[in-house]
Amino acid sequence: MNKVILMGRLTRDPELRYSQSANPIAIAKYGLAVRRQYAKQGEADVDFFNITAFGKAGEFANNYFKKGRMVSIVGRIQINSVDDPQKGKQTYVDIVAEEQHFAESKSSFEVQQPGNTSGSYQNTSAYTPTPSNNTNNNVAGFTPATAMEEDEDLPF
Numbered sequence: 419m420n421k422v423i424l425m426g427r428l429t430r431d432p433e434l435r436y437s438q439s440a441n442p443i444a445i446a447k448y449g450l451a452v453r454r455q456y457a458k459q460g461e462a463d464v465d466f467f468n469i470t471a472f473g474k475a476g477e478f479a480n481n482y483f484k485k486g487r488m489v490s491i492v493g494r495i496q497i498n499s500v501d502d503p504q505k506g507k508q509t510y511v512d513i514v515a516e517e518q519h520f521a522e523s524k525s526s527f528e529v530q531q532p533g534n535t536s537g538s539y540q541n542t543s544a545y546t547p548t549p550s551n552n553t554n555n556n557v558a559g560f561t562p563a564t565a566m567e568e569d570e571d572l573p574f
Contacts, residue, residue, distance in 0.1 A: 426452035434480040446476035471515040492517035
């Protein structure tokens, strides 16, 4: 299985081009900065990924994703290699986006943008979940074992 899920901020606006085939396909490329949860002393706590989105996903990224926006990506890892006469064989890791989602509200993103001429952004990703008043005590969508059916009712 080759599946990756990333959430971070765009490092640049998507660049859109179309394939040269008989039926041109949209191809959008953009960068994603993903903060590590843990980092050793002296190590960078951010990883940078190149993301490629094809077809309607590429057009969507081009139309709605902007530098600094928090997004989540579900996709696969693809490794490409190029023979460079000066540098030798170069290997690149790309993420091919299969799903793309906004990870912050439009208003939250727009608050960061006015007067933002330096290309930097404020990190507003500090998420604090609010406790639920759910009487079933469901945690992350799971039903407590006491509420489950009796063993005789299970199909296995």
